[in-house]
Amino acid sequence: MDLIGTILWPLKWVVELLLVSFHSLFSQMGMGYNDGITWVLSIVGLVMVVRAALIPIFVRQIKSQRKMLEVAPQLKKIQDKYKGKKDQFSREAMSRETMAMYKKTGTNPLSSCLPLLLQMPIFFALFSVLNDAQHLKAGVGLLDITRAQSFGNAKLFGEAPLSDSFASQWTLMQAGDPFSSAVMIIAATMVVLMTASQFITQLQIVSKNMSPETKASPMFKQQRIMLYLLPLVFAFSGVAFPLGVMFYWLTSNFWTMIQQFLVIRNMPTPGSEAAKAREERLARKGKLIGTDGDIIVVEEPPKPAQRQQPVGKARAKKQTGPKK
Known part of the structure; x- marks a missing residue:
């Protein structure tokens, strides 16, 4: 097994566990074991669980991007300071000031990319498991050859094989x-x-x-x-x-x-x-x-009063009735 296969093995095992678990759940609910819709719903459930588990990583990525946006003006000042200077001394000075700014603000340009890099092996494992199953290949865990064949031969509407x-x-x-x-x-x-x-x-x-x-x-x-x-x-x-x-x-x-x-x-x-x-x-x-801690309230402008249509004298008498 190569290095990539070794890294993906535990991830693929978890993916297969989720896929087979959802398939067993839907099968026990009365859906056809080999039906395409059963496997499609299993895929949907698998993706939703995995993406929900990645929410904390996604939030961390958003926060890292926010920090980088906050220091962007300071970074631009440093770049403008050494703009057009290509000598070795200026480059080293710009690098030192940039690293000092990152250290002072507690930011890191790679921190916003790290969560994305962590997600890539998981998504690749998802794709690999589904792709192998569709080619009737057994997985590394619970997705044995019988389930892989069921997945690969499953059809939607009885006519469209998932493979x-x-x-x-x-x-x-x-x-x-x-x-x-x-x-x-x-x-x-x-x-x-x-x-x-x-x-x-x-x-x-x-x-x-x-x-x-x-x-x-x-x-x-x-x-x-x-x-x-x-x-x-x-x-x-x-x-x-x-x-x-x-x-x-x-x-x-x-x-x-x-x-x-x-x-x-x-x-x-x-x-x-x-x-x-x-x-x-x-x-x-x-x-x-x-910024001063006070609550800001914006009052919506009052709605204009509905304009009353002018009423003619004859119509007005008719509405109020004859005087007694």
């Missing part, structure tokens, strides 16, 4: 061999949903959760590129994924989209449009705390 992909069925169709249109329809629909969810997730960040300073930096241009690049990656690579793996990616994408929405709403980047919107909401509720 098939849009690309494989397209090849059969081009060769004039029998193919499954159900697989192609389901796969195409999921590619559209995966692409849309990824685009919405990136759009939330670019349009609402960036400060004016960030929008003026090269980082914003990179985010704009990612806004269109990542959805295209899903659009082109998704056609080659087996249906089972695509359900994993789709569930993960939807989780990320909802999680990102909640983070932007409740923990927005300082100075961003989302932060201003949050302050306005808190102020209307009387929950916004100012």
Whole structure:
């Protein structure tokens, strides 16, 4: 077993434990043991448990990014101070001042990347387990050959095997061999949903959760590129994924989209449009705390009184009735 396999072994064992546990649960509830929907729901449950367990790491990543944003103005001052100076002495001086600033503020440029690096082996283990099962390979733990075959041969709607992909069925169709249109329809629909969810997730960040300073930096241009690049990656690579793996990616994408929405709403980047919107909401509720510790309350302007329509004399008499 190579180094990567050794690192992933315990993670894959846990993933298989969760996948088999959900499959057993749904089977005991009366769902078909070999049905595609049973395995799909097991994948959904697996992804939700794993992503929920990663929430603390995600929150830590957000806090690290916030700290880096706070020290960004100081870092820019140091860079401007040595701008255009390429001699060895200036480079060393800039490096010393930068490290001193990081030490003083308690920040680290790698701290915001560390949580993401910790997530990568887990996600790779998830993908590896599902991909092996779809190719009828036994796992390292509870996903034995019998369960792997059940997973690989399971079909949605009785026509779409979870181990098939849009690309494989397209090849059969081009060769004039029998193919499954159900697989192609389901796969195409999921590619559209995966692409849309990824685009919405990136759009939330670019349009609402960036400060004016960030929008003026090269980082914003990179985010704009990612806004269109990542959805295209899903659009082109998704056609080659087996249906089972695509359900994993789709569930993960939807989780990320909802999680990102909640983070932007409740923990927005300082100075961003989302932060201003949050302050306005808190102020209307009387929950916004100012820098001096006082509660800031924004009173909504009174609604204009409804204008009464003029009533003619004849109509007025009719409404009030004849005088006695």
